[in-house]
Amino acid sequence: ISPTWFWALIKNDFTTGNTDLEGCMRLLEKMQIHFDEAHVTHIFKKTVDKHSGQIISMEDFKAIYRAIMHRSEFQELFRAYSPDGKILPDSQLIKFLVKEQFHTEATETTAFELISKYEPIDEVRKKKQMSFEGFIRYMNSEECSIFKTQHKTIYQDMNHPLCDYFISSSHNTYLIADQLMGPSHLWGYTSALLKGCRCLEIDCWDGSNNEPVVYHGHTLTSKIPFRSVIHVIDKYAFMSSAYPLVLSLENHCSPKQQEAMAECLKSILGDKLLTAPIGGETEMTRLPSPEALKFKVLIKNKKVGTLEEGMLRTDETGAETGAETLAETGFETEDISGSDLLSDEETDETIPIYQSRSPSKRRGDRRRSSEPPSKKSKVKTPKIAIALSDLVIYTKSSKFVSFEHSLGNQKCFENNSIGEAKARKFVKHSAKEFISHTTRFITRIYPKGIRMTSSNYNPQEFWNVGCQMVALNFQTPGTQMDLQDGKFLDNGGCGYVLKPEFLRDRNTTFTPKNVGAYSKPMSLSVRLISGHQLPPSRLSKTNKADPLVQIEIYGVPEDQAKKKSSVVKSNALCPKWNETFSFNIQVPELAMIRFCVEDEVSLVNNEFLGQYSLPVLSLNTG
Numbered sequence: 001i002s003p004t005w006f007w008a009l010i011k012n013d014f015t016t017g018n019t020d021l022e023g024c025m026r027l028l029e030k031m032q033i034h035f036d037e038a039h040v041t042h043i044f045k046k047t048v049d050k051h052s053g054q055i056i057s058m059e060d061f062k063a064i065y066r067a068i069m070h071r072s073e074f075q076e077l078f079r080a081y082s083p084d085g086k087i088l089p090d091s092q093l094i095k096f097l098v099k100e101q102f103h104t105e106a107t108e109t110t111a112f113e114l115i116s117k118y119e120p121i122d123e124v125r126k127k128k129q130m131s132f133e134g135f136i137r138y139m140n141s142e143e144c145s146i147f148k149t150q151h152k153t154i155y156q157d158m159n160h161p162l163c164d165y166f167i168s169s170s171h172n173t174y175l176i177a178d179q180l181m182g183p184s185h186l187w188g189y190t191s192a193l194l195k196g197c198r199c200l201e202i203d204c205w206d207g208s209n210n211e212p213v214v215y216h217g218h219t220l221t222s223k224i225p226f227r228s229v230i231h232v233i234d235k236y237a238f239m240s241s242a243y244p245l246v247l248s249l250e251n252h253c254s255p256k257q258q259e260a261m262a263e264c265l266k267s268i269l270g271d272k273l274l275t276a277p278i279g280g281e282t283e284m285t286r287l288p289s290p291e292a293l294k295f296k297v298l299i300k301n302k303k304v305g306t307l308e309e310g311m312l313r314t315d316e317t318g319a320e321t322g323a324e325t326l327a328e329t330g331f332e333t334e335d336i337s338g339s340d341l342l343s344d345e346e347t348d349e350t351i352p353i354y355q356s357r358s359p360s361k362r363r364g365d366r367r368r369s370s371e372p373p374s375k376k377s378k379v380k381t382p383k384i385a386i387a388l389s390d391l392v393i394y395t396k397s398s399k400f401v402s403f404e405h406s407l408g409n410q411k412c413f414e415n416n417s418i419g420e421a422k423a424r425k426f427v428k429h430s431a432k433e434f435i436s437h438t439t440r441f442i443t444r445i446y447p448k449g450i451r452m453t454s455s456n457y458n459p460q461e462f463w464n465v466g467c468q469m470v471a472l473n474f475q476t477p478g479t480q481m482d483l484q485d486g487k488f489l490d491n492g493g494c495g496y497v498l499k500p501e502f503l504r505d506r507n508t509t510f511t512p513k514n515v516g517a518y519s520k521p522m523s524l525s526v527r528l529i530s531g532h533q534l535p536p537s538r539l540s541k542t543n544k545a546d547p548l549v550q551i552e553i554y555g556v557p558e559d560q561a562k563k564k565s566s567v568v569k570s571n572a573l574c575p576k577w578n579e580t581f582s583f584n585i586q587v588p589e590l591a592m593i594r595f596c597v598e599d600e601v602s603l604v605n606n607e608f609l610g611q612y613s614l615p616v617l618s619l620n621t622g
Contacts (some may be wrong), residue, residue, distance in 0.1 A: 111128075243494050263596045
């Protein structure tokens with residue numbers, strides 16, 4: 001380290017000549033050095049033990065800094081390209097970028113940009129060179145992250161119809177623990193939105209004082225006001241993504257409280273709420289794109305009547321009574337079968353329709369009440385509020401009957417929710433039909449009801465057949481949520497990832513078990529070099545662990561693979577493996593890779609320390 005550079009940086013923190021542990025950590029933060037408290041505490045204690053007491057000198061701090069920053073694997077790499085082991089001239093930096101990082105286009109300009117960005121020593125930077133200090137800052141930067149820099153931005157075409165994307169989706173978003181007795185909390189919505197989730201679920205039930213509440217019905221989970229949920233959504237809806245947010249309503253409310261819900265959505269969300277088709281078109285042959293629906297909130301719920309009727313009712317220029325009469329005639333002749341459910345997941349009941357009427361109309365209705373109902377009408381008791389129904393535009397919930405039925409009858413703006421068990425059977429026995437269905441219609445998968453602890457299924461098997469909304473319990477950590485988080489890191493973390501072409505093409509013959517001509521074989525080689533400042537084992541009193549790394553591939557059945565490194569004993573600070581693993585991947589467009597670090601507690605028991613998951617095609621070389 002150039003003494004003048006280093007001392008100039010730290011001298012103000014050593015006015016008394018010494019500092020304590022807290023001061024040491026504060027100084028590392030000031031130097032923008034990422035550190036783990038357990039490791040710094042351990043190194044600090046080892047340092048002060050040499051001369052008893054709880055304070056260190058500037059020289060001691062320099063040793064701690066080196067212990068954390070000067071990794072031997074970086075030194076080996078630096079020396080391999082540095083003529084004197086101290087400085088990397090621009091020409092050698094270019095060689096390093098081409099050979100090690102596969103930046104075949106690297107030029108002097110590239111080298112100078114990196115030097116000016118990462119070199120902390122003025123005199124070295126002015127000579128357009130890089131010191132070891134600059135090199136370790138570059139190696140620890142986002143530019144050397146395993147995740148492709150380009151994929152951290154929105155790089156995909158966002159002008160395809162909505163059904164052409166995988167959409168980050170949450171199940172029972174209001175729950176932050178189990179499904180039976182755990183708390184419902186607004187934080188469930190805030191955290192999901194901050195993660196870029198684009199489809200939230202809201203279970204709505206009647207509350208007191210005509211204020212609907214959100215909770216997991218018929219359980220002991222706590223209740224939160226629907227109004228509060230919408231306020232939170234209004235605040236955070238587009239903080240992490242500009243693309244459309246879908247509110248999937250599981251609606252158990254009475255007609256009166258459904259009207260309160262509609263009023264609440266309109267008054268709080270205002271212009272964010274989509275209340276009419278874009279451009280006023282009512283005859284749709286394809287869904288609009290995420291780009292066309294930017295900054296819009298879409299309501300996913302049952303709907304009665306046509307878009308045109310709804311627009312006439314909400315058209316400010318139309319006469320109010322005329323709009324209501326149209327709704328009345330339109331709905332009294334509506335044939336509502338069991339396929340029109342109020343809620344997506346829970347029931348199979350027939351939904352009668354509710355329509356609010358002016359007092360004068362109600363008097364007219366009473367005069368007609370003695371007339372026998374027409375045979376065509378199946379309306380029994382009032383159930384669905386027109387005000388809420390009219391807010392459903394592009395995401396009408398429609399009960400799934402069969403793939404054949406959908407192909408013949410389903411409109412592009414109608415979508416289905418299918419439970420995981422049923423969906424799994426389709427994957428196994430009707431994959432071709434399932435994929436044909438998801439090329440046309442948004443399909444939401446949700447966890448089976450017996451998952452009382454809010455456990456999750458593996459989302460990969462449903463992404464493999466093109467399901468857009470694979471809803472998971474976001475509050476439950478584990479491999480399933482790791483894959484979810486990893487998949488949606490892609491495309492700038494905006495919550496929409498374009499499906500591969502073979503899952504968008506309506507004439508596709510692709511299936512996960514028979515990839516055929518859709519295979520684009522890829523040979524992946526991963527050299528596991530080392531770890532740095534890994535979380536210590538829970539069993540360790542200091543900063544120790546016996547780490548090993550599992551490298552897992554998730555994708556079509558043929559691509560599933562898992563490989564395991566050796567165990568490094570008693571070292572969580574800087575374990576070294578230097579092992580190479582090879583994978584052959586047939587369908588890289590669907591493949592995910594997960595690096596999982598565990599502490600070997602015993603021969604039959606490992607403790608999870610950390611993980612990182614990402615799409616295989618988002619892997620950086622080098």
